[in-house]
Amino acid sequence: MSRITGAARLAGIVGNPVAHSLSPIIHNAWIEALGLDAVYAAFTPRDAHGFAVLVEAGRAGLLAGVNVTAPFKEQAFALADTVSETARVSGSANILRFRDGRVEADSADGEGLLWALKDQAPELDLNGAPVVMLGAGGAARAAVAALAGAGARVRIVNRTRERAEALAADIGLGVEAADGSGAFEGARLVVNALSVKPEIDPAGFASETVVMDMTYRPLKTAFLTAAKAAGLITVDGLAMLVGQAAPSFRTLFDAEPPAFDPRPLLLAHLGEAE
Structure with missing residues (x-):
């Protein structure tokens, strides 16, 4: 007590x-x-x-x-x-x-993201893995740095490409701005750092792709629900908060x-x- x-x-x-x-x-x-x-x-x-x-x-x-x-x-x-x-x-x-x-x-935001991935997608190996980050705002910044530090090759997809390029330049370490459906080619992890549902459909991702949403309100976001319906492993924002x-x-x-x-x-x- x-x-x-x-x-x-x-x-x-x-x-x-x-x-x-x-x-x-x-x-x-x-x-x-x-x-x-x-x-x-x-x-x-x-x-x-x-x-x-x-x-x-x-x-x-x-x-x-x-x-x-x-x-x-x-x-x-x-x-x-x-x-x-x-x-x-x-x-x-x-x-x-x-x-x-x-x-x-x-x-500790980046550490929280890595903890969540280890907890809910333990088979995912980030070293050398192509990762897509949706968004280039404040929520994405620490996450991109942590993913790059873990050896991932991060592609940032953002509505304003200039902002994605600025974030990529700040972080370095194999981070780049990307756009179009080609950005998701071979992705082992797709992380949504946007406050809205992405326009991309997870059903088009490869079967081994892990999908994460950084928000926890709601916990089961439309993006994660669509990913789960497509048979993909999902990671929620609540795990990141605990991490x-x-x-x-x-x-x-x-x-x-x-x-x-x-x-x-x-x-x-x-x-x-x-």
Whole structure:
């Protein structure tokens, strides 16, 4: 059983909007399981100025650290005093740790994606594999960096090709912009980082293609449903969320997450079934 005293460590999730976030459910369940004197809350700054004020509160010692979600990931990266190599490559941060008046930035989004693939598509070997990323926005950036770092050859397909080319140039490591149906030729993995259903039909993918959607609302997106109907292996966004939560927990609370899977709790909260 967790306890809250005057020595409690305070951390949380920052975004706008953030009321839909499942991160407090994950972290507070782990806190309770470990009996930590800590709490993980949600913060909703009104704007960039509000976010900067919250970061200053962290510098002043009022917070141990925060996870960061849209629209503040790039600002979090810019306000940090030190930046991990992972965050530097992705150009954004989803973890800020406050220590001795300084702000340390890191990104666990890519690690979360790789964890989800290992969990739900364990046979997939990324080394040398052609991978298609649908989208070139903030959600795609850390994912592309992680996939490229794992040895995949990433093709970015985006409505605006210039944005895909800019992301490819930023990441390097065998990443390229692509378009047309040829982009999907031989793909071992197709990841949707768009907020809408892609116009491509998974029924046209090769039988060994793994299909992933980074969103978890809804969990069974139209894209994943179509992929499953085509007999393809699918990976959902909830697995990615759980995957990035573990390194976040270690950073924010200096503790190893307990050995219990928060997925059933999250499914119950979402009103979803496996």
